Amino acid sequence: xxxxxxxxxxxxxxxxxxxxxxxxxxxxxxxxxxxxxxxxxxxxxxxxxxxxxxxxxxxxxxxxxxxxxxxxxxxxxxxxxxxxxxxxxxxxxxxxxxxxxx
Amino acid sequence: xxxxxxxxxxxxxxxxxxxxxxxxxxxxxxxxxxxxxxxxxxxxxxxxxxxxxxxxxxxxxxxxxxxxxxxxxxxxxxxxxxxxxxxxxxxxxxxxxxxxxx
DNA sequence: TTCATAGTTTAAAAACTATCGAACTAAAAA
DNA sequence: TTTTTAGTTCGATAGTTTTTAAACTATGAA
Numbered sequence: 189x190x191x192x193x194x195x196x197x198x199x200x201x202x203x204x205x206x207x208x209x210x211x212x213x214x215x216x217x218x219x220x221x222x223x224x225x226x227x228x229x230x231x232x233x234x235x236x237x238x239x240x241x242x243x244x245x246x247x248x249x250x251x252x253x254x255x256x257x258x259x260x261x262x263x264x265x266x267x268x269x270x271x272x273x274x275x276x277x278x279x280x281x282x283x284x285x286x287x288x289x290x
Numbered sequence: 291x292x293x294x295x296x297x298x299x300x301x302x303x304x305x306x307x308x309x310x311x312x313x314x315x316x317x318x319x320x321x322x323x324x325x326x327x328x329x330x331x332x333x334x335x336x337x338x339x340x341x342x343x344x345x346x347x348x349x350x351x352x353x354x355x356x357x358x359x360x361x362x363x364x365x366x367x368x369x370x371x372x373x374x375x376x377x378x379x380x381x382x383x384x385x386x387x388x389x390x391x392x
Numbered sequence: 393t394t395c396a397t398a399g400t401t402t403a404a405a406a407a408c409t410a411t412c413g414a415a416c417t418a419a420a421a422a
Numbered sequence: 423t424t425t426t427t428a429g430t431t432c433g434a435t436a437g438t439t440t441t442t443a444a445a446c447t448a449t450g451a452a
Contacts, residue, residue, distance in 0.1 A: 203318050206392075214312035215410080216305050235428060247411055249430055254409095268419060268428050284387045290308075317440085337398060349441055351400055356439095370398050370449055 205259075209282055212258035217241060218251050219290065222274065225261070226287050231271035234263075307361075311384055314360035319343060320353050321392065324376065327363070328389050333373035336365075 212218060220241050225232065238248030252272060255261045259278045264271045279287050314320060322343050327334065340350030354374060357363040361380045366373045381389050 203321050206321060207316050207318055210312045210316035211409090214309050214316055216309055217410090219305050219308060233428080238429095244412055245429070246413075246431080250410075253430085265429095268426095270429065282391070283385070284391075286385070289384070289386075313439090319440095335398080340399095346442065347399070348401085348443080351398095352440075355400085367399095372399065 206282065208258045209260065209278070212254050212260055215251070215254075217243060217247075218255060221251060221255065222260070222287075223290055225272060225274045226290065231264070231273045233269040233271055235269070237272065308384065310360045311362065311380070314356050314362055317353070317356075319345060319349075320357060323353060323357065324362070324389075325392055327374060327376045328392065333366070333375045335371040335373055337371070339374065 213222075221237055224237055224240055234248060234252055235245070237252075238245055241248075243251075252261065252263070255272075256263060260275055261272050262275050263273075274287070276287075315324075323339055326339055326342055336350060336354055337347070339354075340347055345353070354363065354365070357374075358365060362377055363374050364377050365375075376389070378389075
């Protein structure tokens with residue numbers, strides 16, 4: 189029997205993924221961001237979203253990172269802007285029906 | 291126009307309720323507790339649940355309080371024990387489909 | 393009454409989270 | 423080339439969360 193180092197690199201398990209998602213959702217500013225993105229039915233730049241909820245740009249950036257790392261949003265960079273949208277696949281998989289009730 | 295003091299007691303709004311629920315769900319021990327209670331399809335005492343996931347009784351008590359205050363569980367005291375069960379109404383209202391996928 | 397059991401509360405430490413301004417980076421506009 | 427714009431990163435700070443041991447409460451058993 190051979191042991192490979194990659195064997196002990198424990199894969200992030202499903203509960204840890206869920207915990208990360210719930211942490212990302214457990215903040216009023218981020219719920220607002222999600223609601224804005226849902227209603228927009230498309231992409232918005234980080235700046236446009238940040239403006240609407242009145243937080244500093246560094247705080248906004250922090251929230252976008254939190255959402256992105258939880259797999260709840262994806263971003264696309266175009267010229268100077270960064271466009272954010274919801275990852276509907278993640279919402280569907282882990283929180284079916286949630287977006288409609290938000 | 292008359293003003294009543296209760297008018298300015300701002301009602302805990304829906305987002306705050308959701309944030310509290312997501313905070314309660316954002317912990318591996320509590321996800322385990324919820325899974326145990328779901329599979330039990332009935333009540334268990336706090337002690338019985340705590341034993342199954344190997345945490346100290348004060349930590350267990352803290353987690354039960356967190357879940358209860360988020361409206362995710364209810365408890366009934368009988369003799370020396372306190373029996374916990376899920377509040378399916380809350381799960382249905384805020385997280386339809388979640389329990390099945392947990 | 394005394395002892396044991398089940399659970400809560402408290403206090404404190406350690407880890408984590410949210411926020412902001414300032415400095416920074418990269419790309420577009422002048 | 424220089425300046426402006428959009429966003430990220432850093433450092434500091436204030437507040438929150440998780441955990442444990444110890445003290446406490448309430449109930450049932452001996």
